[in-house]
Amino acid sequence: MSKDANGSLEVMQNVADNLRRARLEQGYSQELLASRAGISRRMLVNIEAGESNASIATVDKLASALGLSFVEVVRPPSLADKAQALPLRIWQGEQADSHASLLESVLKPGVTLELWRWQLAAGDSYHAEADAPGCHEVLYVLQGSLQVQLVQQSHTLQAGQSLTFASDQVYSYHNRGAVACAFTKNILIYPHVGQNPEQ
Incomplete structure (x- = not known):
């Protein structure tokens, strides 16, 4: 998706x-x-x-x-058991080396934590919609180079570097390098922040 x-x-x-x-x-x-x-x-x-x-x-x-x-x-x-379903490949890009898998999901009162493993083929990109208000991502690059484009900032991360950002904005990942880029992504989700329960 x-x-x-x-x-x-x-x-x-x-x-x-x-x-x-x-x-x-x-x-x-x-x-x-x-x-x-x-x-x-x-x-x-x-x-x-x-x-x-x-x-x-x-x-x-x-x-x-x-x-x-x-x-x-x-x-x-x-x-019915979440543990049996994971890991699960959620996204497959047009290139075989571009894909993302959900590795783990932990649901606690008021917050959900998800752990993902992403890979982008050389020259490939992924464009994301804004997440719900209050959500954050924590990225850690395992190999290659990853450019993260936010609304007002751009960050280029090398293997061993990390980045935390609010993901309630449009953002994108880009691999400008010549080899595949692999990274982990933790997502902190606060399901009810900014939502009207009466809607």
């Missing part, structure tokens, strides 16, 4: 099945859930039909609107 590349077909089907089931169990219409998540009803219809390659941020918004964690929406519906 991504804004500019292909997601895993298996994960897209997992998302479609899990969202539809959770929405019906909670008695939400598609219109109400779409409104709570801040997306269009048409987009939700397409996601539930498995016909839309939703971005990671969009899936996260839908999960939050249903009171679920991201991993509960992307894992295979047959697996």
